Amino acid sequence: MSTTRIAFLKGHGTENDFVILPDPDGQLELSPAAVARLCDRRAGIGADGVLRVVRSAAHPEARPMADAAEWFMDYRNSDGSVAEMCGNGVRVFARYLQRAGLVEAGDLAIATRAGVRRVHIAKADADGPDGAFGDVTVAMGAARLPGGEVTVAVGDLRWPARNVNMGNPHAISFIGDLAEAGDLLSAPVVSPAAAYPDGANVEFVVDRGPRHVAMRVHERGSGETRSCGTGACAVMVAAARRDGVDPAVTGLPVTYTVDLPGGRLLIAENPDGTVEMTGPAVIVAEGFLDPAWLDSALAS
Helix, strand or coil, rough: CCCCCCCEEEEEEEEEEEEEEECCCCCCCHHHHHHHHHHHHCCCCCCCCCEEEEEHHHHCHHHHHHHCCCEEEEECCCCCCCCCCCCCHHHHEEEHHHHCCCCCCCCEEEEECCEEEEECCCCCCCCCCCCCCCCCEEEEEEEEECCEEEEECCEEEEEEEEEEEEECCEEEECCCHHHCCCCCCCCCEEHHHHHCCCCEEEEEEEEEEECCEEEEECCCCCCCEEECCHHHHHHHHHHHHHCCHHHHHCCEEEECCCCCCCCCEEEEEECCCEEEEECCEEEEEEECCCHHHHHCCCCC
C-alpha cells in the first residue's frame, strides 16, 4: 500500500462537510478506525463523515439496486459507524459525480442504504452563490411517524419530542430558544430507549415565521453538526403536522424554510408523502492521501 495513491475530495452541503473517496470498483477497505482518522479535524482531513463513491454493481449491499442506480453512496459517520442515509451527503455526492464528468445536470438516481434516492441537479446559475453550479434537489422518500410518546433531555431540561424516520431515526423537540439545548457535545438523552434501538439524531427547533423554522442538531455518531439534511426533512414534517398542514390531508404540497447553523434548506412535502430537499453542494478541495499516513490509518 505504500505506493498506492488514493484520491480524495472535500465538500460540504450547508457546512455539513465530508471527505469524498472515489472507489468505483469497491476495492478500498475502510475500518471504523480509518474513517475516524480521516474525519479527525486535527490529525486527519476533518469532516462530519465519509462518502465512498462505489458503483452499485461492485458493492454487495447495493448490487440489488444496480439496475436503478449506477452509483452507491457508502456513507460513514465521523466515528466510523455506518449510517443508512445522509441528506446533505447525497447532494455533495451528486455534485462530485457532476464534477467528475460522470453525470450531467438534470435527473439521476443514487443508491443508499435507505434505498434509491432521486436527485435533480439544477443547471448553472452564473449569478448564484455557487457560481458554476446550481442547487441540488433530492427526493428523500416519505417520512415514517412511529407512534408512542418520546422525550428528549439535556441536563435538567426535558421536552416532548416527535419520532420521525427519514430512512434514519430522528427525535424532534420544539423549544423556546436554541441556546436551551446547551453545547450538544454529548448526545441528548432520548426516552424511551426502546423507541430508538440504534440511537437517534436529535433536533431542537424554534419558529422564525410562517412556515419558517431554525434548528440545531446532534447527529448520531458525529456530535453537533452545522447541518443535517435528513434532520431538516424530519423537522419540516414534524412542523407541518404540528401546524395542521399535512399534505396527505389537505391535498396540497407545503414548503418550509429551514435555517441551520451552516445555511438554509428548502424542504417540501407532496400529497403523496414524498419529501424533497433543495440546497447547495460545494466541492472545496481535492488531492491525494499521503501513502504512509494512509497505511497507518488503514492498519488501525
